[in-house]
Amino acid sequence: MTTKGREEAVVFYAPIPPHPVDDQTYVLLPLRTYRTNRHDLRRCLGVATFLLLFVAAAYLLYPSDPDLTLVRLHLNNIQVHASPQPSLDVSLFLTLRVFNRDFFSLNYSSLVVSIGYRGRELGFVTSNGGHLRARGSSYVNATLELNGFQVIHDVFYLLEDLARGSIPFDTHSKVKGTVGLFFIQVPIQARISCEVIANTTDQTIIRQDCYPQ
Template identity: 55%
Template sequence: MIPKPNPSLYTPLPPEPTYVVLQFYHPPNHHPYLRRTLISISLLLLIFTIVFLLFPSDPHLQLVRVKLNHVRVNSSPHLSLDLSLSLLVKVFNPDLFSLNFDSLAVTIAYRGRELGFVESNGGRVKARGSSYVNATVVVDGFEVLHDFFYLVEDVAAGKVPFDTVSLIRGEIGLFFVKIPIQAKVSCEVDVNPKDQTIVHQNCYPE
């Protein structure tokens, strides 16, 4: 007869361990790409800023004052015109470098025909600064036979129209490079030959 096993004499085996495998997800590292993008954008903005600040632009001309010295219409020995105008022109340099201009040239015309021309001395305008240049245009004995009827009508109306053009040429030294620039302003000036006054003045840059 086989004896029955005594359950109390056996130690139960521990349960088999359960293993849990944890996998961690590492997202792709975009920081280097983002950093390169920000650096590129910053460099572009810096380049645009430097070009905007340093790239030279033309100076600004403004006719500040026009003074009529005298005007006279001569009928003998032939129909001619005597005229003298004094102009004060303001030159403004908007750049960050000084401006050297060779001269300021001023012409005066009547109904499209040039009457006279004057050229003043050159000068220097500091960065973001202004300078004032005087110029006087003198016309003596200019024959106006081609515009006889127009001139008679204008004198009778008390308003003789003249056109003035002020032109400045110079250069700006950008590091070791000399960059030529120029500016022009045109004005329409109506003069009363009877009382020697300026009736109307209109200026615009070109």
């Protein structure tokens, strides 16, 4: 091919072939079947059964606090003295039930019952201890006598309560003891509190609400 008296070489380029697709590689795994070994299965079941029995035994044998329930509350006497200083005379009779929930015997050393007025303790009484067999219960009587307690800080509330004809009290009962567990004495205790509203006119209890602590 000639242009302006000179021959020029014309080079023809062939198109670049497309990029070849890479070959995909496949890995063939042999089909393997798994069979459950009866010996391993029995071993797993045995371990699971042992753990369940151990947890159940620990739950049943671990010492727990006894149940303390107020069965009866009777107001023997309540009287308010205005002179020479405001004071209270209160007499309460209580019957408490102590129930041992454990599978071991329980020895309680004492039972303490206190009475209070508007958050202030007025007095308390302590009863003797006793012995409870496994899953057994006992009834304990306690009489709380309070004579001539001077009410100085809450005298205005006391006058208001007298005008309404009712006085609110709160009682707290606590029992302490030990549970024998394989020659080991484990300390336990239980508490119960009651809110009591006493009628000053007919010497009766209008309402009582008890709850464990």
